[in-house]
């Protein structure tokens with residue numbers, strides 16, 4: 001019999017595989033067979049350094065006190081807390097990501113949030129959640145994996161349980177890319193929000209496939225847009241702006257699920273409605289949505305077209321390339337898509353959208369982009385013969401001089417039905433002020 005605190009060589013009890021399954025910063029993991037029962041396990045043994053001993057002890061204590069189906073269980077450990085055994089995992093989330101879909105991500109997040117909720121209620125904060133610490137065990141329901149959170153060696157115990165301080169201010173903690181910034185300040189005083197942060201970053205990594213880097217945008221535009229509110233609110237760099245706990249994280253997750261079920265054009269309508277009520281941040285989401293669904297006529301004509309002119313103008317001036325692409329698609333819908341039962345007069349709204357972007361491009365001297373956009377714009381304008389828009393276009397053309405007027409003249413020359421376009425603007429004897437434009441319209 002071993003006395004408390006004594007350690008025992010695991011080889012006395014287990015047959016270890018020749019090569020380890022993996023090695024981390026302070027431990028090695030082997031596949032092992034229990035000599036007496038024949039049970040196959042993974043055996044994790046601390047490397048020979050004192051920090052490693054303290055960490056594996058914390059890990060054993062934390063995992064033992066947290067009996068939850070989504071926390072790696074401890075089968076056995078030596079009384080000296082130098083090693084322990086656990087089920088052999090099929091792989092880590094890091095390795096398996098490419099075989100998994102969004103549904104799996106949702107259920108992993110829900111499961112881990114439940115598990116962490118229990119841990120947090122016991123004042124245990126993991127502090128090192130990353131894709132390599134989320135492990136898949138076989139034997140989940142209907143042949144699926146059971147996902148567990150492992151590697152609790154960095155756990156923050158409640159103050160009364162701490163026998164030895166492992167962490168001090170400024171010491172690097174967690175896994176780069178997934179660790180909350182406040183861990184760099186004082187890992188002892190962090191809150192449950194550090195685990196929320198890591199799950200937000202794990203999510204961004206999962207949906208993009210890119211390791212998240214500090215200071216970089218986590219979800220590029222158009223990428224799984226329905227995850228954006230979740231990722232933004234979980235992985236906010238400022239703790240004060242971050243969702244504080246697992247209850248908040250689960251609430252956001254429900255939002256992801258319902259947004260995903262929403263059709264893109266209905267989602268666009270809601271975004272624009274809220275934008276019109278002052279939710280200016282929605283413009284970004286709306287643009288990403290439109291970029292992801294360029295074939296969706298309803299989304300463009302019925303919803304995107306309603307973005308307020310001033311907002312659109314400011315955005316287009318700041319992001320001319322994207323604005324030009326978006327407005328070109330809008331113009332193509334206006335000309336080429338069935339109008340359905342929309343009111344004819346409504347054509348002025350998408351036309352005005354394209355014209356606003358065109359004005360912004362010219363004003364920021366993006367004349368190449370402006371010229372390319374002007375051709376489909378003139379074509380769409382002439383196709384609809386909208387009286388109000390024609391007046392606005394003429395007034396604008398009258399104000400153009402020099403290179404801007406020349407660029408618009410070239411755009412006019414490129415219109416497939418140049419004569420009809422010129423006739424549309426010249427109706428009632430109107431002539432543009434700039435000579436280049438006059439020439440293009442009479443040529």
Ligand SMILES: Nc1ncnc2c1ncn2[C@@H]1O[C@H](COP(=O)(O)OP(=O)(O)OP(=O)(O)O)[C@@H](O)[C@H]1O
Pocket residue numbers: 021022023024025026027028029042044086087088089090091092132135150151153
């Ligand atoms: N139960 C298991 N089944 C199979 N492989 C495992 C198991 N546990 C860990 N591993 C493998 O061993 C590797 C090292 O284990 P682990 O990350 O727990 O060590 P560590 O020293 O705590 O790591 P870190 O330095 O990341 O904290 C893991 O990345 C994983 O590939």
